[in-house]
Amino acid sequence: MADIIDMPKLSDTMTVGTLVKWNVKEGDTLAFGDILCEVETDKATMEVQNTIPGVLLKMYASAGAQLPVGAPICAIGKKGEAAPAPGSTNAPTPKAEPGKAAAVPPIPESTGVSCAPQAMASPVVATTQTGERAKASPYAKRMAEKAGVNVAALSGTGPGGRVVGNDVLAATAAPASAAGPLNVAVAAPADGKGIQADADVAVSSMRQTIARRLLESKLTVPHFYLETEVDAAPLLALRETLNRRLTEAGGKDALKLSVNDFILKASAEALRRVPAVNASWAGTNIRTHGAVHLAFGVALEDGLVTPVVRDAQAKSLRDIALEAKALIAKARAKKLTPAEMSGSTFTVTNLGMYGVSGFFGIINAPNAAILSVGATVQKPIVDAQGRIVVGQRMIVGLSGDHRVVDGATAAQFLQALRQMLEEPALMMI
Amino acid sequence: MPIISYREAIRAAMREEMKRDENVVIMGEEVAQFNGAYKVTEGLLKEFGPKRVIDTPISEAGFIGLGVGASMLGIRPVMELMFWSFSYVAFDQIVNNAGNIRYMSGGLINCPIVIRGPANGGTNVGATHSHTPEAMLAAHPGIKVVCPATPYDAKGLLKAAIRDNDPVYVMENTILYNDKGEVPDEDYIVPIGVADVKRVGTDLTIVAHGRAVITSLKAAEILEAEHGVSVEVVDLRSIRPLDEETILASVRKTHRALLVEENKPFCGVDAQVAYIIQSKAFDELDAPIGRVSSIDAPQIYSKPLEDVQIPSPARVVEAALKVLA
Numbered sequence: 001m002a003d004i005i006d007m008p009k010l011s012d013t014m015t016v017g018t019l020v021k022w023n024v025k026e027g028d029t030l031a032f033g034d035i036l037c038e039v040e041t042d043k044a045t046m047e048v049q050n051t052i053p054g055v056l057l058k059m060y061a062s063a064g065a066q067l068p069v070g071a072p073i074c075a076i077g078k079k080g081e082a083a084p085a086p087g088s089t090n091a092p093t094p095k096a097e098p099g100k101a102a103a104v105p106p107i108p109e110s111t112g113v114s115c116a117p118q119a120m121a122s123p124v125v126a127t128t129q130t131g132e133r134a135k136a137s138p139y140a141k142r143m144a145e146k147a148g149v150n151v152a153a154l155s156g157t158g159p160g161g162r163v164v165g166n167d168v169l170a171a172t173a174a175p176a177s178a179a180g181p182l183n184v185a186v187a188a189p190a191d192g193k194g195i196q197a198d199a200d201v202a203v204s205s206m207r208q209t210i211a212r213r214l215l216e217s218k219l220t221v222p223h224f225y226l227e228t229e230v231d232a233a234p235l236l237a238l239r240e241t242l243n244r245r246l247t248e249a250g251g252k253d254a255l256k257l258s259v260n261d262f263i264l265k266a267s268a269e270a271l272r273r274v275p276a277v278n279a280s281w282a283g284t285n286i287r288t289h290g291a292v293h294l295a296f297g298v299a300l301e302d303g304l305v306t307p308v309v310r311d312a313q314a315k316s317l318r319d320i321a322l323e324a325k326a327l328i329a330k331a332r333a334k335k336l337t338p339a340e341m342s343g344s345t346f347t348v349t350n351l352g353m354y355g356v357s358g359f360f361g362i363i364n365a366p367n368a369a370i371l372s373v374g375a376t377v378q379k380p381i382v383d384a385q386g387r388i389v390v391g392q393r394m395i396v397g398l399s400g401d402h403r404v405v406d407g408a409t410a411a412q413f414l415q416a417l418r419q420m421l422e423e424p425a426l427m428m429i
Numbered sequence: 430m431p432i433i434s435y436r437e438a439i440r441a442a443m444r445e446e447m448k449r450d451e452n453v454v455i456m457g458e459e460v461a462q463f464n465g466a467y468k469v470t471e472g473l474l475k476e477f478g479p480k481r482v483i484d485t486p487i488s489e490a491g492f493i494g495l496g497v498g499a500s501m502l503g504i505r506p507v508m509e510l511m512f513w514s515f516s517y518v519a520f521d522q523i524v525n526n527a528g529n530i531r532y533m534s535g536g537l538i539n540c541p542i543v544i545r546g547p548a549n550g551g552t553n554v555g556a557t558h559s560h561t562p563e564a565m566l567a568a569h570p571g572i573k574v575v576c577p578a579t580p581y582d583a584k585g586l587l588k589a590a591i592r593d594n595d596p597v598y599v600m601e602n603t604i605l606y607n608d609k610g611e612v613p614d615e616d617y618i619v620p621i622g623v624a625d626v627k628r629v630g631t632d633l634t635i636v637a638h639g640r641a642v643i644t645s646l647k648a649a650e651i652l653e654a655e656h657g658v659s660v661e662v663v664d665l666r667s668i669r670p671l672d673e674e675t676i677l678a679s680v681r682k683t684h685r686a687l688l689v690e691e692n693k694p695f696c697g698v699d700a701q702v703a704y705i706i707q708s709k710a711f712d713e714l715d716a717p718i719g720r721v722s723s724i725d726a727p728q729i730y731s732k733p734l735e736d737v738q739i740p741s742p743a744r745v746v747e748a749a750l751k752v753l754a
Contacts, residue, residue: 139684139715158716159754165684165715 002077002084003052005036007067010048011338014041014069018205021063023047028056030076037063037073042205043341044305045334052076058083136163143168148212153219206303217365221281222402225360228414230421232376232394235262238424260296260350261321263373265427267348268292268312268320270417277413278345280366281403295344295364296324298331305331306364308344317427352376358395368404369413372397394421430613436606438580439469439545442587443507445616447477450505453591456483456496457509457546466511467547467606493519493544497527500542505591513548513600514560527596528571543590545599548576549640549691550728551739552603559728561691563600563638564698567669573597573621574668578642580610582666585619593621602640622670626679630661633749634679636702637689638665641721641740645689648745656746658753668698676702677710684715687752689740694722719752721745 007017018040024030034050054076061073072086134152136144140163144151147168154171156163188198203211239257246254271278271292279288292313295306307327309320330336347364350373358374374395381391396417400410420426433441447453455461455470455477461484464471474482485492489510496506510516516523527540550559567574573595577583583601590597627642628649635645642664649660663679665671680686686706688699703718724738 137684137715138712142712162716 002057002075002081003054004072004075004084004086005048005050005052007039007069007071007073008048009069010039010041010046011043014043016066016068016205017041019061019063019065019067019073020045022059024056026056026059029079030054030056040205040334041338042209043338044336046337048073050076055079055081057081060086134163135161137165139165140168143172147172150216150220153216204302206300206305210303213365214362217363221363221365223360223363223399224402224407224410225397225399226407226410226414227358227360227395227397228418230394230396230418231381231391232259232421233392235259235421235424236376236392238262255318255321255325257317257321258324259352259376260348260373261317261324262421262424262427263348263350263371264294264296264309264312264320264324265317266417266420266424267294267346267371268315269420269427270413271346272313273416274409274413276409277369277400277405279368279404280345281368281401282366286404289345291345293343293345294320295341295347295367297347297349297361298328300331300334305336305341306344306347307331307336307340308342310343347371348373352394358397360397360399363399363401365401367401369398369400369410371417372399430611432609433580433612434606435577435580435583435601435608435610436467436469438584438610438612439587439601440471440473441612442584442591443470444473444476446505446507446588446591447473447481450591451481452503453505453507454481454483454499455507455509456485456492458485458487458492458511460484460509465509467603469601469606470509489515489519490522493522494526496542496544497522497530497540500527500540500596501530501538505541506543507587507591508542508544510544510546512554512558512560513546513562514558516544516562517560523596523598524566524569524572528569531595532571539594540596541594542596543587543593543599544596545587545590546601547603547606548600549602549604550723551640551691551735553730553732553735555730556727561600561639561693561723563598563668564692564696564701566598567671567698568696571595572669574600575621575666576600576639576668577619577666578605578627578637578639578664580608580612582619582625582664584612585617586621586666588616589618589621592618597621600639605640605643608643619666622667622672624672624675625664625666626661626675627664628660628662630659630683632659632683632685633753634661634663634676634683634686635689635745635749636663636665636676636679636686636699638668638698639691641689641691644740644742645745647742648749651742651746652749656750656753658749660749665698665702671701671705673705673709676706680706680710681713684713685752686714687719687721687745687749689721689745689748691723691739693725694720695725697722716752716754719748721748 020038020040022037023035030050030053032050032053035047036050037048038045039048055078057075057077059074061067075083135156136151141151143165149168149171151163154163154167156167158164239262243256278292279286291311294309294312298305298307309323312320344367347367347370349361349370351359352373352375355375359372361370361372363370376392376394378390379393380388383389398410398414443455455473459466460470461474461482493508496508499506527542531539548561563574563576566572575586575590575597577586587599590599628646637645642662645662649662652658652660661679661683663676688702690697690699692698699720706718721740721744729735729738
């Protein structure tokens with residue numbers, strides 16, 4: 001009797017997988033552990049390993065197909081055996097799990113976003129902006145889950161502000177008419193030679209995750225913004241010295257420290273000094289975190305991910321730099337696992353390499369803050385002696401979740417961070 | 430189609446079944462010579478004679494026991510209780526004997542008895558004459574309980590009850606006896622265990638049984654006319670077996686439920702219905718389930734107070750608006 005391999009659930013939040021490519025073909029003899037195919041989830045592209053030794057009888061889906069978790073992808077059996085019809089598997093059809101999303105709202109996933117996003121493994125209770133538990137009828141919650149709407153962001157018209165079915169209907173109807181394809185109708189280029197073709201580009205799983213998570217963060221997290229300008233000269237000098245010595249010692253393949261590596265290290269040390277920022281809003285509690293798990297944004301061609309350097313509080317600058325480089329390489333190869341993109345406590349995003357002077361990222365919920373790093377630029381400054389001199393300046397912005405941290409606390413963190421960057425020797429101890 | 434009263438519909442059911450099956454007999458207090466305390470059995474003595482329409486002493490425990498024993502030997506007695514309130518002195522026969530004999534005999538003996546009579550308040554007859562024991566009796570596996578609200582259902586359910594091979598208890602309502610409705614002449618039954626959607630609507634499901642169905646239909650009209658609300662009214666008809674699917678299908682459509690019954694609220698039929706809805710359609714609910722019952726006190730003798738005690742269209746409308754809030 002042939003066995004059917006189903007679309008595996010490769011992440012907590014995966015409901016559908018895109019079969020990117022097959023690594024085998026019908027008739028192949030397969031051993032345990034052979035790579036069958038690559039599947040793109042909402043978080044990453046992952047390899048699916050064979051678990052049943054035998055001959056690949058039938059592939060039920062071709063590359064590019066989107067399949068729900070549990071749908072049959074192929075059948076494996078004895079040579080010459082007929083492949084069973086895909087319906088003969090008891091593959092569960094993806095179904096909403098009512099109630100689950102009610103008490104526990106969808107956990108933010110780990111696909112990152114420009115400015116961030118990355119998720120704690122622990123669920124966070126749906127809360128309103130005022131911090132009360134969101135009241136919604138079971139029916140409204142189920143509708144909201146189907147529609148991908150956060151009930152906590154809606155204002156309920158039921159008794160005591162309860163969100164009821166009609167509130168979800170209203171919320172889903174309005175954007176549909178406002179943002180529907182009809183309203184993006186734009187005249188084609190008058191000269192017939194546009195800068196690109198007019199086209200509707202299908203939204204990838206990653207892009208959908210980015211869209212959903214950032215919208216949710218911006219709708220439900222009360223952001224506030226602080227900015228400070230840092231004297232980057234000592235940091236650049238130290239980096240130059242270290243990189244020169246590393247090259248002298250290790251040659252062409254030696255480790256090269258990036259500005260971002262220093263900022264990651266400085267962030268971990270600043271969080272040690274102001275630990276209140278290393279926390280999450282958890283509805284009725286504020287959850288403080290003992291470990292600093294640092295997420296950082298990595299731009300990809302078609303989106304962005306946020307890998308996580310774990311236990312950064314216990315790692316040297318060199319360890320952090322090596323780990324970040326390995327994660328960046330994996331991210332570009334789309335080989336990051338969901339585990340490598342989840343569970344952050346703080347996020348750093350850096351657009352300095354593009355010459356952006358300063359900006360504010362959207363918080364990577366459930367982090368309490370995100371640090372946004374701008375370019376280091378030369379500009380005139382007034383020094384301690386009152387003279388105008390050439391300075392190396394870097395603007396850093398902090399977006400904070402006001403439910404978790406207040407302005408003064410966030411300011412103390414920025415102060416600590418600035419001190420760390422301006423006196424980088426402090427990072428060494 | 431002829432329009433007849435609820436009382437005439439019950440009489441027609443008995444008459445047709447007595448003609449169809451010579452084993453069908455009627456027993457009860459005043460059912461023969463006096464033509465029934467509420468004239469339900471009027472004319473049957475004359476038509477079928479004293480061997481099949483039998484007056485009994487004022488002794489419910491005795492004559493219900495007589496009926497239970499007769500039914501075990503193949504007779505199909507239709508026992509009239511002047512009030513279901515009087516069943517309490519015959520509880521051992523009704524529950525222990527009739528309800529359990531099939532089980533206790535390992536299926537060798539069955540008990541095709543029908544007990545019928547009014548079970549309602551609202552007629553100023555006092556606490557000991559106004560009980561509504563449908564929930565209490567339906568609590569016992571082995572017993573079937575039906576509560577017709579209309580002449581059509583009264584005839585169809587009673588005929589189904591008489592043909593049923595197990596005890597079926599039919600709860601009528603003296604206030605409904607004069608209500609008229611269309612009832613076909615030809616033979617039909619209303620199957621036991623099948624609810625009926627008496628009014629189709631989209632915004633709120635009212636689940637009711639017995640006279641509460643009539644009250645709810647009046648409330649539904651007010652809600653539609655004055656509040657623009659579309660109400661669906663589900664008539665349970667049978668308390669046990671209970672038609673869960675019809676209830677759940679309606680709740681899945683309207684997402685809001687109000688339960689109306691003339692029972693006292695504590696352990697009433699609607700306590701069970703509410704449990705079923707929340708356990709099997711929790712994610713369909715857009716509001717907490719609402720409930721209207723008789724006010725929890727012994728049936729009040731004072732007529733003006735009793736009118737307030739029993740669910741009225743006004744109370745149903747008020748409760749419906751809360752569920753719809």
